[in-house]
Amino acid sequence: MRKRIRTTLPLAFAALYHAAFVNADSALTVWVFPHDELVDISNEQLRLDYFDPWLAEMREITDLPVQIRFQRNVPGLTDLDYHADDPSQSLAAWSDAAWTWRRQQNAPGGVLHNKYLLLTRLPLDPGNETLGLAHQTGHAAIASIHSYATPGHELGHTLSATHEAAEVNFNGWFCETYMFPTRLNVRSNCYRYSEENRANIARYLRRSGN
Template sequence: MSSITQGMPKNAINVIAVVHDDVPGSARKTIYADHFHPLVSELKSFTGRQVHVVFAGGKPYSNFDYKGDEVLKTLQDWEPLGHRLLSEMKKEGLETNNLTKVILLTNDMLSDRAAGAALLWPPTGTGTVAISSLGSYLFVGHEIGHLLGARHEDYEVQYNGWWSETYMAPKRDLLRTIAYTFSPANRKNIMNYLADKD
């Protein structure tokens, strides 16, 4: 890294959160506090980057038909809408960069087995869009984690008076609490993803 770029500020992580029409008003009031504040604090704590969450809505984004057993197809249908929203918000003056992600927040699960999903490009590429149910405080952080390079394989169950799961737990165990953190391995995965994004 040259001395010129060393002092430059790092790109912020930006999340455009689209609240689906099916999310009730009572849940909307606490979405940031319940689902984003712990995640934002965690990401800031080890990345050294600002993290911004901007809420958006309106048709055709907020009424997107996300339910169905073909989760990959649902994500592929959501992707062009997510990019369209990103483009529209950029024209309206939102500062975007290569770390801007778009997530659809839903009241219900996508299918009987999927509470959320992120569009990834194997073997190592991450995408820009995801969908997450608000059914657990773990889900939004989990899907944003995928978009930043975190992996299921590197999650942990931690003990701090009780067993708790880090964000990338592949399946939520209701007997455990939520750690609201990424495991050290997933922190490293995220830092590796961020390394060339400035």
């Protein structure tokens, strides 16, 4: 079975910073919004299955603190109708909704230090081919739990990782690094980025610290 994970160029947005928040720019915060359809899966289970391996990988890449913050039952966000013929429209709607929520919350930091991930049960399109979508180096991403690697893939896009730098490695069996664009069930997940994408992410985070 082949599954595609897509990305788009970022929409226009302002990189807003709030100096009043102490250490706002000294951490990367990933705001995870489990869709209302995931009410049967706890935050703890989602973190264990989809984010702990990614956090471990990020600790290999940067000394910058990285935190996952779950947000549930947020009208206009966790009930978003994401299943569409054109998934890019869903991503645009999510991007706008997440940024509006951010302004309302007066959340610290800006685009470089805050990423907003809608976590869904299903793929984004009727053909069940698009497991996720993200704005390259942007703030918004959508990822289905259909694949354990999809959240790490889409977050990678927001941190400047690319499909072109992905690899198939061998660790006792063939495995795909996070950014591999076409998933094959016969291969396992490496739960890491390629060395080139590690460098891309590290460079992005160094820039965000300036």
